[in-house]
Amino acid sequence: MLESFLLSYFLITKQPIFISMENNTFILKGFVKSYSGNQMNINEAKGSVKKSYKLLVVEGIHKHYGSSDFDINLSNLNHKIIKTKVNGEFYIELNEGLYTFFILKDNKAYLNNFDGVGNYSHIEVKDNINNFIIRDYQNAYF
Numbered sequence: 001m002l003e004s005f006l007l008s009y010f011l012i013t014k015q016p017i018f019i020s021m022e023n024n025t026f027i028l029k030g031f032v033k034s035y036s037g038n039q040m041n042i043n044e045a046k047g048s049v050k051k052s053y054k055l056l057v058v059e060g061i062h063k064h065y066g067s068s069d070f071d072i073n074l075s076n077l078n079h080k081i082i083k084t085k086v087n088g089e090f091y092i093e094l095n096e097g098l099y100t101f102f103i104l105k106d107n108k109a110y111l112n113n114f115d116g117v118g119n120y121s122h123i124e125v126k127d128n129i130n131n132f133i134i135r136d137y138q139n140a141y142f
Helices: 003-014
Strands: 025-038 054-059 078-081 087-096 096-104 106-111 123-125 128-142
Touching: 025 123, 054 087, 078 087, 078 106, 096 128, 123 128
Parallel strands: 025 128
Antiparallel strands: 025 087, 054 078, 054 096, 096 106, 096 123
16 A cells, blocks of 8 residues: 555656667658759759769768768778669668768769868757758859
């Protein structure tokens, strides 16, 4: 009798503690948008997705060393390769962490987006993400 009273008391007065599960995965949904031609007037520049892409998803933050090309021969990297739909849409499940997304083209990885401190732009995954945009500027000029 006393046990059931104490159990009821603790259930009512104590706030629940949420325990993080190490193997939780989060859903990241996004698009690759392709840009081509003169992009000098940012108000008129528009992305148009016309094709399917292969993406290299690499765990971690990576230095760009002044180049938009990434050396994919770094075989010790934790990575995944995914393919987008024809409209550029993609979906991936990832564990919590930092990730860098590159566009794959003919055994080369490309990303022309940087964080301002010497690294490629990256994303922190700690929850579901529904509208992540990767911009393909390979055929654009500014």
